[in-house]
Amino acid sequence: MIAIFSDTHSNSGHELTGEALHAAREADTVIHAGDFTSTAALESFQRECDTLFAVHGNADSAAVRDRLPTARVVEAGGVRFAVTHRRDGGEMGLAMFGRSRDADVVVSGHTHRPTVIETEDCLLMNPGSHAQPRGNRTGFIVLEETDNGDDGGDGDGDDPKLTGELRQPDGTVLESIVVSP
Template sequence: MIAIFSDTHSSAGHELEGAALTAAREADVVVHAGDFTSNAALEAFREECNRLFAVHGNADGAGVRDRLPTARVVEAGGVRIAVTHRRDGGETGLAMFGRSRGADLVVFGHSHRPTVVETDDVVLLNPGSHADPRGNRPGFAVLEERADGGLEGEIREPDGTVLESVRLTGD
């Protein structure tokens, strides 16, 4: 299982609770699209996760920015996932970012709005913010490998309520 988070915005820790905390602890891989804000939040995520693949965001302090890249690529379930916090140009810019990395899925953050957008050749997924939703529904995402290849999953609220579904075909 892959658990996906973004926009923690915490000075003290990961702020995970309920189904979000369970997902982080049980996931084989955790992806975080930036804005931990503090080293304490980054370290708290690392303590809860088996494997954390993260990027830094615009609100991350220098200590976090020095430790994390602005973009990265992760492969799981035959799906190539490009991760960034944000890209200029909105959906078009994010799709171009994904295409330039040969990605099937782009995970991004910044808006705090749980979102799935299917473009012609890449799916854009913003898990939202489980801890600081800023007027949006709080969210995180979970993806699981399908028996026939690819991934499927959902954006969920911290209590496990499903907000949106996503399905990705493998190579």
């Protein structure tokens, strides 16, 4: 399983609850698109997750920025993820960021608005914010690898893909997601 978070904004710990905390603990890979805010929050995430790939955001302290890159590429579940906190240029800027990294998916944060948008180049995912939705719904994303269905590979129906959901911390599904590399 892959769990995706962003904008958890905390001065003390990860602040995850419910299904979001369960996903962070159970995931093989956790991706975080920045704005932990403090080293306490980053280190708390690191303790909960087996494998954490994170970038820093604009609200992160200097100590967090020193420990995390601005952008990174993660390969998980047969999919290439380009991760950043934000990019100028909105959807187009994020799609260009993904294209320049040969990504199937771009994970970003910053807006606190949980969204999944399909573009010509890649899928754009923003898990939203667990802690500070700022008028939006709280959110995180969970993806799991599947072997069924054909995703445009060789036509034999057994190409891997990821399926999952954009969820609220209590487990309420906001949107279903299919990622085809």
